[in-house]
Amino acid sequence: ATAFEKFQPRYEEFHAVGERVLCGGTIRVRGAGSGIEMDIPAWHVVEFRDGKISRWESFGSKADARKAVGLAE
16 A cells, blocks of 8 residues: 555755755645645755766755755855
């Protein structure tokens, strides 16, 4: 059984930082049992090597993701 009836990522921000991309937005989910919908903030730093994803990190906030790539908030 799955926890979510709906799992829909919506990324609205993309920032290239060298070989990495900082992306952020929300993930809209709906609970399979409860039917409750909510948006969860989603921030990721994706690193590329030879045109392929070599690392994917998730962060709980935009500030933490920006700090991970050396950008000040």
